[in-house]
Amino acid sequence: MLLERIEKENDIKELNMEELDQLAGEIREFLIQKISLTGGHLASNLGVVELTIAMHRVFTLPKDKMIWDVGHQSYTHKILTGRRAGFDALRKYGGMSGFPKRKESPCDAFDTGHSSTSISAGLGYVEARDLKGEDYSVISVIGDGAMTGGMAYEALNNAAHLKTNFIIVLNDNYMSISENVGGMSNYLAQLRTADFYTGLKKGVTNALHKIPTVGDHMIEQIRRTKSSIKQLVVPGMLFEDMGITYLGPIPGHDIGMLCRAFREAKKVEGPVLLHVLTQKGKGYAPAEKDPSRFHGTGPFDISTGEPLQKASKDTYTDIFSKVICDIGKHDPNVAVITAAMADGTGLSAFARYFPKRFFDVGIAEGHGVTFAAGLAAGGMHPVFAVYSSFLQRGYDQLIHDVGLQNLPVVLAVDRAGLVGSDGETHQGIFDLSYLGGIPNMTVISPKNRWELADMLRFAVQFDGPVAIRYPRGTAYDGYEKYRAPICYGKSEVIYEEEGIALISVGHMFEEAEKTRRAIKKIGYNCSLINARFVKPLDGEMIDELSKTHRLIVTIEENILCGGFGERVSDYVLKNHIPVQVLSLALPDDYIEHGSVDLLRREVLLDADSMTKRIVTEYVQLQQEEERK
Ligand SMILES: Cc1ncc(C[n+]2csc(CCOP(=O)(O)OP(=O)(O)O)c2C)c(N)n1
Ligand SMILES: CC(=O)[C@@H](O)[C@H](O)COP(=O)(O)O
Numbered sequence: 001m002l003l004e005r006i007e008k009e010n011d012i013k014e015l016n017m018e019e020l021d022q023l024a025g026e027i028r029e030f031l032i033q034k035i036s037l038t039g040g041h042l043a044s045n046l047g048v049v050e051l052t053i054a055m056h057r058v059f060t061l062p063k064d065k066m067i068w069d070v071g072h073q074s075y076t077h078k079i080l081t082g083r084r085a086g087f088d089a090l091r092k093y094g095g096m097s098g099f100p101k102r103k104e105s106p107c108d109a110f111d112t113g114h115s116s117t118s119i120s121a122g123l124g125y126v127e128a129r130d131l132k133g134e135d136y137s138v139i140s141v142i143g144d145g146a147m148t149g150g151m152a153y154e155a156l157n158n159a160a161h162l163k164t165n166f167i168i169v170l171n172d173n174y175m176s177i178s179e180n181v182g183g184m185s186n187y188l189a190q191l192r193t194a195d196f197y198t199g200l201k202k203g204v205t206n207a208l209h210k211i212p213t214v215g216d217h218m219i220e221q222i223r224r225t226k227s228s229i230k231q232l233v234v235p236g237m238l239f240e241d242m243g244i245t246y247l248g249p250i251p252g253h254d255i256g257m258l259c260r261a262f263r264e265a266k267k268v269e270g271p272v273l274l275h276v277l278t279q280k281g282k283g284y285a286p287a288e289k290d291p292s293r294f295h296g297t298g299p300f301d302i303s304t305g306e307p308l309q310k311a312s313k314d315t316y317t318d319i320f321s322k323v324i325c326d327i328g329k330h331d332p333n334v335a336v337i338t339a340a341m342a343d344g345t346g347l348s349a350f351a352r353y354f355p356k357r358f359f360d361v362g363i364a365e366g367h368g369v370t371f372a373a374g375l376a377a378g379g380m381h382p383v384f385a386v387y388s389s390f391l392q393r394g395y396d397q398l399i400h401d402v403g404l405q406n407l408p409v410v411l412a413v414d415r416a417g418l419v420g421s422d423g424e425t426h427q428g429i430f431d432l433s434y435l436g437g438i439p440n441m442t443v444i445s446p447k448n449r450w451e452l453a454d455m456l457r458f459a460v461q462f463d464g465p466v467a468i469r470y471p472r473g474t475a476y477d478g479y480e481k482y483r484a485p486i487c488y489g490k491s492e493v494i495y496e497e498e499g500i501a502l503i504s505v506g507h508m509f510e511e512a513e514k515t516r517r518a519i520k521k522i523g524y525n526c527s528l529i530n531a532r533f534v535k536p537l538d539g540e541m542i543d544e545l546s547k548t549h550r551l552i553v554t555i556e557e558n559i560l561c562g563g564f565g566e567r568v569s570d571y572v573l574k575n576h577i578p579v580q581v582l583s584l585a586l587p588d589d590y591i592e593h594g595s596v597d598l599l600r601r602e603v604l605l606d607a608d609s610m611t612k613r614i615v616t617e618y619v620q621l622q623q624e625e626e627r628k
C-alpha cells in the first residue's frame, strides 16, 4: 500500500510519478470506506483527489499556503498531511474536524466552512508575504459553486492589481450541492469546451497588444477581434480582461497535466487562475450518478450507496417543505428563495410545483436578503429559507434593506441551534442575538412540528419582517393539542404552578418539558411556558409570573450574549421586578463538532444538567430568604 508511506506532509514527493495514480486509487478507496462508516462530505472529496495530489507534489507544506474554499473537500489534503488515522473519528466529538483547522495542523493555512472566502484570505496572505519580504506560494482552491458568492468577486477585483504571484484554482465540477446556477456558471460551461493552452495564450495576448490603438473605430475593431476569437483561442477572457492570467481548462484527473500547470502558474507574476475540470463523486458509481445525495452523507452501504439509517419521522425541514407548498398553492404572492440550499432547506418540492416563484440565488445570502426585500417592495411576500449560520452573511442587508423599511420578508431560519458534526462554523447559535437587535424584526420559534406550521402561516400574513427559527433534525411531535392560535407577542402557558417557572424557546421545549418532570419528581412545583415570541418579549407574562414565582428560568439554544435570557433579565431589571432570573443558554463561545445530544451534555443544556442547576439555584434562593 502506497498510502502507508504517507505519514506526514511532503512524503508524497518520495513517490515516483507512475505511483501517483495508484495512490489516487488507494485514497479513493480509503475515503469511500471511512465515510461509509462515519458519514461526511464524500462527493466533493472524491472529485479533488488528483488535484490535491498534484498540489502536494508541486508545493511544500507548511511553507506554502493552501486555502480550501468551504473546506468540505479537504480530506485528501488531511490524508497527505499525516492525518489518516483521524478518519476513524471524523466529525465526532474530540475527533478530527471535517474542515481545515489551523489548530489541527500547521498545514491548514486558514479555517473555512462557509463559502467564498478563500480568495480574500489568500490575497491577505499574499500581501502579508510581500510586506514581510517572505517567499512562499499561496494557492486558493475555490469551487464553481463557491464562485457564485459575491465575496469571491470582490476579492478577484482586489487581486487584479497584484504584481506578485497568487494562484487561484477554480475547481469546476459543474455542481454546487445541487446543480449550479447563474451567469458565471453558464460562462464556465462555455469555457469547458476550450482547449488547455499555455504557450499559445502568451502568443495570442501579445498579438492582441500589437494591434494599433488609435481612433474610436480602431478600438471597436479590436473589441470585435477580441470577442470573435475569445472563445476559440483565449478562453477565460473575462478573467484576462480583469488582469488575471487564465490557464485552462485543465483536465482535473490527470496528475501529470496538473503538475505541469501548477509549475507554469508559479512563474506568473501576478494573479493566475487555473480552471480545473473535475467530476464530483469520481470513482464511486452511486456518487457519480447522484453527486447531490453524496455531497454530505450519513453512514451508507458501500455496495448499494443506500443510507444505513433511514429517517422514520419528519424533520422540521420536512414540515416546512410541506407547509410552504400548501401556502404557495393558495397564495400566489408567496415566492421562495434559497441560497444554493434547495434540498437542505426543503425548497426543492416548491421548486417543482411553482418553478416561477422559486429563486435559487447561488451561494449569496447577502444578496438573497436584499433580493427578498426587493420582492417584498414589489408586492410579493417572499420566504427566504436559509441556514442560521449562513444568514450571518446577510446582517447589514437585514438591517438596511429589510428592517429599516419594515418589509414583509419571512426568514425561515433552519439549522438553528446546535447542528452537530459540521461543528464551529455551522452551529446556528447566534441568530437570536443578531436578529433580536434589529428594529421591526419579529422573532419566533416553534415548540413542535404543529407550531412550525402555525407560525409559518402566521408569518406569511404578517405585515413586517418575521424570522422563524427551527433546528436540524427530527421534529418534536409531542403536545399536539397545545395549539392555541399564534397571537402577536404572546407566549403560551403549558403548566401553571408556583415557585419555579421555566420559559423555553422553540425546540428547547422538549428538553424543558423533561426538566420540569425531573424537578417535579424531586418535589418542587414548576410552571412551564413556551415563549413563542423572542421578540417582542411578552412582558405581561413575566409580570404575571413574578407574582407567584421566585425563580424564572429561561432555556434557549443560543449563546447567552444577546439571547432570550438576557432580554428577560433586562426586562426584570428595568422594571424592578422582584424575581430571580436564571438564564440557561450556550456559552459565549464557538462549539465544536459532535452529536447534538453529547454537545448539549457538555454545555449543561440537557435535562439532567439543567435540573441540577435549577434545583441548586432554587434551594439557594430559599435558604437566602430563610436567612433574611
Ligand atoms: C455561506 C455558505 N452558504 C452555503 C454553504 C453550503 N454549501 C457548502 S458546499 C456548497 C456548494 C459548493 O459548491 P462548490 O464550491 O462548487 O464545491 P463542490 O461541492 O462542488 O466541490 C454549499 C452551497 C456554505 N458552506 N457557506
Ligand atoms: C459544507 C456545507 O456547508 C454543507 O454541505 C453542510 O454541511 C450541509 O449541512 P446539512 O447536512 O445540515 O444540510
Ligand SMILES: [Mg+2]
Residues within 6 Å of the ligand: 143, 144, 145, 146, 171, 172, 173, 174, 175, 176
Ligand atoms: Mg462545484
